[in-house]
Amino acid sequence: MAFSKEEIAQRIAKEIKDGYYVNLGIGIPTLVANYIPKGINIVLQSENGLLGMGPFPFEGEEDADLINAGKQTITTLPGSSIFDSAMSFGMIRAQKVDLTILGAMEVSENGDIANWKIPGKMVKGMGGAMDLVASAKNIIVAMQHINKAGESKLLPNCTLPLTGVKCIRKVVTELAVLDILTEGGFKLLERAPGVSVDFIKQSTLGRLVVEGEIPEMQLN
Amino acid sequence: MINKVVSGAEEAIHDISDGVTIMLGGFGLCGIPENCINALVAKKTKNLTCISNNAGVDDFGIGLMLKQRQVKKMISSYVGENAEFERQLLSGELEVDLIPQGTLATRCLAAGYGMPAIFTPAGVGTEVAEGKEIRNFDGKDYLMEYAFDADFALVKAWKGDTAGNLIFRSTSRNFNPVMAMAGKTTIAEVEELVEAGELDPDHIHTPGIYVHRIFQGKDYEKRIEQRTVRKK
Numbered sequence: 469m470a471f472s473k474e475e476i477a478q479r480i481a482k483e484i485k486d487g488y489y490v491n492l493g494i495g496i497p498t499l500v501a502n503y504i505p506k507g508i509n510i511v512l513q514s515e516n517g518l519l520g521m522g523p524f525p526f527e528g529e530e531d532a533d534l535i536n537a538g539k540q541t542i543t544t545l546p547g548s549s550i551f552d553s554a555m556s557f558g559m560i561r562a563q564k565v566d567l568t569i570l571g572a573m574e575v576s577e578n579g580d581i582a583n584w585k586i587p588g589k590m591v592k593g594m595g596g597a598m599d600l601v602a603s604a605k606n607i608i609v610a611m612q613h614i615n616k617a618g619e620s621k622l623l624p625n626c627t628l629p630l631t632g633v634k635c636i637r638k639v640v641t642e643l644a645v646l647d648i649l650t651e652g653g654f655k656l657l658e659r660a661p662g663v664s665v666d667f668i669k670q671s672t673l674g675r676l677v678v679e680g681e682i683p684e685m686q687l688n
Numbered sequence: 689m690i691n692k693v694v695s696g697a698e699e700a701i702h703d704i705s706d707g708v709t710i711m712l713g714g715f716g717l718c719g720i721p722e723n724c725i726n727a728l729v730a731k732k733t734k735n736l737t738c739i740s741n742n743a744g745v746d747d748f749g750i751g752l753m754l755k756q757r758q759v760k761k762m763i764s765s766y767v768g769e770n771a772e773f774e775r776q777l778l779s780g781e782l783e784v785d786l787i788p789q790g791t792l793a794t795r796c797l798a799a800g801y802g803m804p805a806i807f808t809p810a811g812v813g814t815e816v817a818e819g820k821e822i823r824n825f826d827g828k829d830y831l832m833e834y835a836f837d838a839d840f841a842l843v844k845a846w847k848g849d850t851a852g853n854l855i856f857r858s859t860s861r862n863f864n865p866v867m868a869m870a871g872k873t874t875i876a877e878v879e880e881l882v883e884a885g886e887l888d889p890d891h892i893h894t895p896g897i898y899v900h901r902i903f904q905g906k907d908y909e910k911r912i913e914q915r916t917v918r919k920k
Contacts (some may be wrong), residue, residue: 499768514790516715517859532718532910533846533858538771539716542918550858552865552893553715553741554797556899562810580813591777592768598816599790602809633813646819 469568470642471660471685476610477505478502480569480640483608491560491600493570494538496610500569511547513565515596517556520548523570536594540597543563557596561603568604570597572611572636577674578635579648581609582628594631601632614643614669620673622646622654645666645685653677692852692902697727700875700901704733704840707760711796711836711867712740712750716769716913719860720749721842723738723905729753737761739838740905741863743773748911754782762917763888765789769913788816791833793866798835800869800898805834841871844892844905848878849887852896860892868894877905 471479477499481619482491492498504510514520514536522543525584530541544550559565574582575605581601601607614620622639639646645658648649653675659668661684667675694700701724704710707776714720718845728736729752734751736759743762744751751770753759769772776782787795787906807830811817821832843864846857854876856864868874878893881904 479801518861526917526920527917530742530912530915530917531858532861532912533857535716535718537715541914542911542916544796544858550861552856553789553793553867554722554859557793560790561810570870588778591774591786593764593766593814594785594788595766596789598788598814599808599810601813611772628813 469660469662472642473500475687476640476642479645479685480608480610483512483638484567486510488566489519489564490567490569491515491565493568493597495570495571498538498567513556513559513601514542515556515560517551517553518544518548518654520545520622521600522548531589557599557644558594558680560599563603563605565604565608568600568607570607571599572609574621574623574628575609575611575636575639576623576626577647577648577654578652579634580626581631581636582626583631585629587629598633600636604635607636607638609636609639611639611641613643620671622672622674624674643671649677655679656682658683660685689851692896692900693850694901694903696903697723697905698730699875700724700877700903701727704728706733706734707739708815708839709739709837711838711841711871712738713841713862713864713867714725714740714742714749714803715859715862716742717745717749719844719856719862719876721865721875722749722845722908724807724842724875725749725752728758729756732756732758734758735760737763739754739763739836741789743767743770743874745769745913746772746915748909757781761785763787763792765792775808793863795836796866796910797835800836800866803835806898807832833902836870838871839873840886841867841874843874843876845878847877847880847882848876848899849882849884849889849896850904851884852876852898852899852903853884853887853892854878854894855887865894869898873900875899875901877903879905879908
């Protein structure tokens, strides 16, 4: 059984260590906040200028001046701090943020990522994604392994306009957990329960490296 | 002392003429200079180049200026929530320069700090890098990006004083302080305008030297783009 989006988020949450400053992108990455293991305390960075992002406000307590980078109303927490956009990207560029989790439309076997533009169709812009992937020391991509047409999104080379080059080292999909090797190639680390290595091979257009037995992903 | 206080948005923007470049603070609809935007909509100033992280929504913020075709060019990082914007872009009526958000903020900062350019890794190896100078520092490539050159900056603050000092509230700070520093003429609209001396100097986010005109805005709508709540 392929993983749901919630299960992808739950698996990624296991990668988070106590004390991390973490930037979560929009989509599956946002869900990761719901699965932070007990005893692990992290600080969420929202690139519009907040460290220490709290949960959504209670009904009636929304504050138009307090939003996250997805423009959702949120809250602060004890220890939160507010700053301007230049400082926000300053701390990202200076690698003060320990972990960045973001979505992707395509990832290549050498770690390139495309997630901001479909020429002629979608022209929303890159937001902070190019800054994040160019500077973050530790990036996990949460994405679908195959698109709705059944085509692989893990490719030898990205076909869409790039967001960043040679910057992605780990990918978690509905089918598998993979590392991207510095010499190129997706190294299969774990598979979703009941998903065969053969199916992952068929679903990965980029070079897949399989060594030994591949364990099933554990969520807890 | 020079009088920086003006009566309202109409007076503040009186010399923003067709074809100039303006910066507008805000992230999404949070912390946007609502009064100045409405005054520009009423004045129907045309052929503007707008530097702003986002382009508003169809019926609020910069979206109102787009609807009247007042904008010749947008320089933004994310413009996803505006159907009219997308239509004008795809039909070629609107010039758009999409740039990384950190690059946008830091190009403002550079202008306010008197530095002609910055080096950033954002966009290296992508179409953003096309035609730009690349420098290698310690084995890593960086793009040279120029400081912005904007005729006017329109910013929104929470509190301000008659000396032009500004204090922002919560995440409505966003691009406002760096844009305030970057405009050749900076216009600040504030929710509460007080006499010089009433704000604690230690609490000032933007020193008044960067602010040329200031007024107390009115009728703030402060529209929420994504109202997300949890149950009690």
